[in-house]
Amino acid sequence: MTNNRLRLPPLNALKAFHAAVRHDSIRAAADELLVTPQAVSQQLKLLEDTLQVELFTRKGRAIEKTEAAIVLARFVDAGFEELAEGVRRVTKRKYKNRITLNVSPYFATRYLLPRINHFRENMPDSDLRMTTMVDTPDFARDDIDLAVQWGYNEWKSLDAVLLLKDHKVITCTPEIGAKIKTPRDLLNFTLLHPLLQNSMWSDALAFLGLGDQAISSEIAFHDAATMRRATLSSMGIGLVSRMDALNDIRAGDLVAPLGLDVLNDLPPDNVPGFYLVLPRGHRRVGSISKLCDWITSENWAEVPT
Structure with missing residues (x-):
């Protein structure tokens, strides 16, 4: 009878692979594992021989991941994460x-x-x-x-x-809002970003037909709460979450100069x-x-x- 059971690589070879992929370096992997670079290289070669797949191209002391290594790394990383979680769960009663x-x-x-x-x-x-x-x-x-x-x-x-x-509303103080009649008027003011890196304003401006227009001034904040406070302080125009925007508009602190629903039809992937x-x-x-x-x-x- 033919044995079709998959032959799994040795654990040490997988550990060497896991470290080498994360560091893109055999030497750095060796330092992490407290072994010599030669030992890491041997384990990587053993893994490639076991799988019959080339995982790295060698360029002197440097290594470069192949497509197979990139695919395998995702599953090895998930496997080690599950293993660590299992050990933690069964050994620590608390x-x-x-x-x-x-x-x-x-x-x-x-x-x-x-x-x-x-x-x-x-x-x-x-x-x-x-x-x-x-x-x-x-x-x-x-x-x-x-x-x-x-x-x-x-x-x-x-x-x-x-x-x-998390639908957003374009909001500002009533003083700024009085100067905004069309979407193009937004470009005359500082646009406040609720996160350091995100595409919300660029997506909103593109949706409003202003994707090719230069923005005069922008400020990015680490979190939405700080950006909202900046909006309330007249620092510029914010993209405020709908629940907060409604509360601030009812209180008379902010207005939605282009309407509450102007961004309602944004493509789902942009929301x-x-x-x-x-x-x-x-x-x-x-x-x-x-x-x-x-x-x-x-x-x-x-x-x-």
Whole structure:
């Protein structure tokens, strides 16, 4: 009988590959693994012989990943992450019911905290730890189980589920708003970005027919809350989340000079949102899976009373 069972490479060879890919250097991989560069090279050669695939091209002391290495690296990285998570779960009893959730600061204050009692009712025995970071965490390094992140569903290597679209409203103080009659008038003022790197203003201006026009002045902030305060302080024109914009407009602090709905028909790919994001393997842990079920079952568009 023919044995069709896949022959897996030795663990040491995979560890050497994992380190070499991350550092793009055999010497740096050797330093991390506390072995000699020759030992790393031997393990990489063993891996290539086992798989019958060329993973690197050698150029003197430098190495360059092949397409096969790029593909394999994604799965090896996920495998080591799952292995580390499994070891942590079964060897550290204090982690048995602990769940560490990272949440976008805006989502935490506006949506999650008002509903925290719902979570407690559904999972009374869980030890929930919550952190807030704007950037997507390194799940292995930061010891994060799952996250709610703001973005455009760019997490291709992770499991991502859309929870809520974050529609923006072009807003400014009434004094600035009185000088804006057409979309082109926006270009006369400072445009305030809610994040250091994003495409929201360029997408909005292109949608309004101004994609080829030069912007006179821009300021980027680290988070949406700071940008909103800058908008309220007449520093420029902001892209404010709809819930906040409505509250500020009702209070008379801001106006929507081009209308509340001017960006409603933006292409869906240009509208950011809040996503539940986690490594696929984390869903296999019962408590994390249950928390995921609760998060995805909530109607986040409904404002808690």
